[in-house]
Amino acid sequence: MSIIPNILFAIILIAGIGYFTLNVKKLVRNIKLGRDVDVSDNTPIRWKNMTRIALGQSKMVKRPIAGFLHIIVYVGFVIINIEVLEIIIDGLFGTHRIFSGLGTLYGVLIGTFEVLALLVFVSVTLFWIRRNIIKLQRFWKSEMKGWPKADGNIILYFEMVLMALFLVMNATDVHFQDMQNGNVISQFIAPLFNNFSQATLHIIERSAWWLHIIGILVFLNYLYFSKHLHILLAFPNTYYGKVKPKGELDNLESVTKEVMMMMDPNADPFATPPENESAEEEIVKFGASDVQDLNWVQLLNAYTCTECGRCTSECPANQTGKKLSPRKIMMDTRDRLEEVGKNIDANKGVLNDDGKQLLGDYITTEELWACTSCNACVEACPVSIDPLSIIIDMRRYLVMEQSAAPAELNNMMTNIENNGAPWPYNQMDRLNWKDE
Amino acid sequence: MNELLKVPTMAEYMAQGKQPEVLFWVGCSGSFDDRAKKITKAFVKILNQAKVDFAVLGTEESCTGDPAKRAGNEFLFQMQAVTNIEVLNAYEVKKIVTACPHCFNTIKNEYPQLGGQYEVMHHTQFLKSLLEEGKLTIAGGQYKGKRITFHDPCYLGRANNVYEAPRDLIRKLEAELVEMKNCKSKGLCCGAGGAQMFKDAEKGDKEVNVERTEQAIEVKPDIIAAGCPFCNTMMTDGVKAKDKEAEVDVMDIAELIANAQDL
Ligand code: SF4
Numbered sequence: 091m092s093i094i095p096n097i098l099f100a101i102i103l104i105a106g107i108g109y110f111t112l113n114v115k116k117l118v119r120n121i122k123l124g125r126d127v128d129v130s131d132n133t134p135i136r137w138k139n140m141t142r143i144a145l146g147q148s149k150m151v152k153r154p155i156a157g158f159l160h161i162i163v164y165v166g167f168v169i170i171n172i173e174v175l176e177i178i179i180d181g182l183f184g185t186h187r188i189f190s191g192l193g194t195l196y197g198v199l200i201g202t203f204e205v206l207a208l209l210v211f212v213s214v215t216l217f218w219i220r221r222n223i224i225k226l227q228r229f230w231k232s233e234m235k236g237w238p239k240a241d242g243n244i245i246l247y248f249e250m251v252l253m254a255l256f257l258v259m260n261a262t263d264v265h266f267q268d269m270q271n272g273n274v275i276s277q278f279i280a281p282l283f284n285n286f287s288q289a290t291l292h293i294i295e296r297s298a299w300w301l302h303i304i305g306i307l308v309f310l311n312y313l314y315f316s317k318h319l320h321i322l323l324a325f326p327n328t329y330y331g332k333v334k335p336k337g338e339l340d341n342l343e344s345v346t347k348e349v350m351m352m353m354d355p356n357a358d359p360f361a362t363p364p365e366n367e368s369a370e371e372e373i374v375k376f377g378a379s380d381v382q383d384l385n386w387v388q389l390l391n392a393y394t395c396t397e398c399g400r401c402t403s404e405c406p407a408n409q410t411g412k413k414l415s416p417r418k419i420m421m422d423t424r425d426r427l428e429e430v431g432k433n434i435d436a437n438k439g440v441l442n443d444d445g446k447q448l449l450g451d452y453i454t455t456e457e458l459w460a461c462t463s464c465n466a467c468v469e470a471c472p473v474s475i476d477p478l479s480i481i482i483d484m485r486r487y488l489v490m491e492q493s494a495a496p497a498e499l500n501n502m503m504t505n506i507e508n509n510g511a512p513w514p515y516n517q518m519d520r521l522n523w524k525d526e
Numbered sequence: 527m528n529e530l531l532k533v534p535t536m537a538e539y540m541a542q543g544k545q546p547e548v549l550f551w552v553g554c555s556g557s558f559d560d561r562a563k564k565i566t567k568a569f570v571k572i573l574n575q576a577k578v579d580f581a582v583l584g585t586e587e588s589c590t591g592d593p594a595k596r597a598g599n600e601f602l603f604q605m606q607a608v609t610n611i612e613v614l615n616a617y618e619v620k621k622i623v624t625a626c627p628h629c630f631n632t633i634k635n636e637y638p639q640l641g642g643q644y645e646v647m648h649h650t651q652f653l654k655s656l657l658e659e660g661k662l663t664i665a666g667g668q669y670k671g672k673r674i675t676f677h678d679p680c681y682l683g684r685a686n687n688v689y690e691a692p693r694d695l696i697r698k699l700e701a702e703l704v705e706m707k708n709c710k711s712k713g714l715c716c717g718a719g720g721a722q723m724f725k726d727a728e729k730g731d732k733e734v735n736v737e738r739t740e741q742a743i744e745v746k747p748d749i750i751a752a753g754c755p756f757c758n759t760m761m762t763d764g765v766k767a768k769d770k771e772a773e774v775d776v777m778d779i780a781e782l783i784a785n786a787q788d789l
């Protein structure tokens with residue numbers, strides 16, 4: 091028996107996993123470009139959120155049809171991948187169906203996989219129909235052109251092919267069909283191959299087997315370039331997702347320091363800051379104009395976004411035809427972060443100023459100012475993404491670094507400063523209502 | 527109605543060496559906006575009737591800073607916050623009630639880190655607690671059998687998960703509570719939050735408040751109930767834009783209760 095296939099298999103396996111690891115490292119590096127943020131609080135709640143939202147898909151089922159189909163694909167995909175373990179052992183050691191010795195249990199396992207494979211196939215087909223024939227509105231918004239649109243379909247084809255290969259592999263495996271154990275679905279496909287010679291059958295079976303495992307490795311490596319990264323990132327993302335009430339925006343600490351100084355009658359405004367702090371303090375920029383100004387959870391959010399558009403379809407600004415789309419905010423953030431990452435790769439680890447930034451080159455001020463901060467997008471997101479926090483951080487940059495708020499907002503703020511109310515009324519008149 | 531409102535201030539309480547049970551935080555809208563002032567008064571009438579020991583800050587109150595913060599001006603927000611907190615802490619305030627969800631959210635969630643720790647309640651929560659304590663009774667009165675739909679203010683609902691208190695109060699009025707297609711956590715914004723109240727909307731096909739009002743009108747209500755002075759303005763404008771002022775009223779829950787009691 092030749093061991094060439096085994097060696098070939100090992101090489102493909104190592105290459106596949108190796109390339110994936112490389113990309114994961116890049117991913118982690120890019121995410122770490124973000125500012126630090128303390129997420130060590132509320133550990134029990136965070137675990138609970140992850141279990142409920144990512145593992146339990148609790149937010150997916152808010153839209154019952156999509157939720158149900160998604161759960162099938164999700165469960166199916168996870169469970170069928172147990173089969174990969176057998177494939178790897180067989181591939182490396184030249185065995186055939188090493189686990190078949192388990193007898194009835196093996197039958198039950200493979201039988202389950204086959205049923206799931208069929209269910210996944212059907213669900214994915216329905217997803218495809220929903221996307222391409224029913225043309226569900228949220229998959230056809232302006233930000234869903236080109237790659238994002240293709241990406242959504244590619245993954246569906248991928249899964250169809252992988253599931254089909256799995257069933258064909260079982261159907262053409264004479265040895266497996268002879269066992270009459272677990273081939274609950276493939277027994278109905280097997281007759282299609284009735285007139286084939288033993289040799290041809292064997293070739294088909296081997297081809298399906300190889301394509302199946304290669305397909306899985308390709309799929310794994312495709313993830314990095316796709317919105318399907320959510321398969322992996324949904325877990326950390328729901329763990330690190332917001333645990334505070336949705337209405338609570340963070341209070342910028344850098345601002346607190348300055349405000350406390352200004353308010354403290356004993357503070358010496360001309361004092362130089364203590365040595366150790368000054369270096370770090372100087373670079374603090376208020377708000378965000380580019381991806382490095384966001385915190386790493388926001389960047390993780392961007393990589394996790396599945397482009398499902400649930401946020402955008404709930405956004406009141408978007409529903410009334412304004413340019414704002416929270417999904418686009420997330421996609422822009424990811425695109426810009428990728429661009430920055432590539433720049434760093436090309437320049438041996440340092441970022442060469444490319445004259446671009448997230449604000450302006452990707453996200454326009456018109457989008458930012460259209461947000462009502464209603465949190466509908468945050469509520470809708472099935473994987474705990476917070477587009478609103480990015481919008482607010484960018485508004486902060488516009489207002490505090492650039493004094494670039496719309497004129498009416500400047501009036502409002504001047505009023506607050508002078509009169510303690512957003513309107514030009516005198517603070518001394520605050521109780522007038524009592525006697526009116 | 528002619529009876530004078532009793533609205534003691536914290537300063538007056540202090541002068542007498544007393545401390546009220548609860549501070550009523552009126553908010554900018556409730557203090558200055560003509561429509562919202564009516565809500566403020568309605569709420570005070572109920573407090574007076576229920577003999578609640580409360581006080582207001584009056585001229586010592588200032589904007590919480592919510593619109594500044596959401597517009598991106600964290601400086602101005604924190605200046606406002608720190609000043610307000612100083613005043614509140616000087617009076618040793620423990621418990622605050624407000625009819626504005628924006629003030630509610632800011633004081634409840636964003637002040638603690640800056641040194642302001644209080645028990646904060648939205649007026650619908652507070653009214654419900656008065657009911658439970660038996661200090662207030664609500665009989666259906668003029669709203670019995672009326673179709674009322676409730677517009678969830680984003681800063682009360684999604685922002686802080688308060689969905690039931692206002693609804694419980696509406697049910698107490700023996701009214702028929704009808705829900706819009708977007709309600710509770712899926713409620714549609716009125717369009718005022720995030721400092722939008724103070725500027726023109728960006729270009730689009732429609733104003734948000736009109737869209738929301740259409741959703742409300744779809745369920746054919748006699749009254750659109752709100753729990754936020756800003757929502758109230760937006761929905762009132764929406765009803766006007768749809769020429770429905772004759773059929774649909776926009777009312778705050780506090781007003782509904784005050785009216786039902788003939789206060
Ligand atoms: S918070 Fe802003 S972006 Fe999100 S749904 Fe509301 S208006 Fe849209």
Ligand code: SF4
Pocket residue numbers: 394395396397398399400401402416417420470471472473475477
């Ligand atoms: S942010 Fe969330 S809801 Fe919006 S497209 Fe991305 S995954 Fe979907």
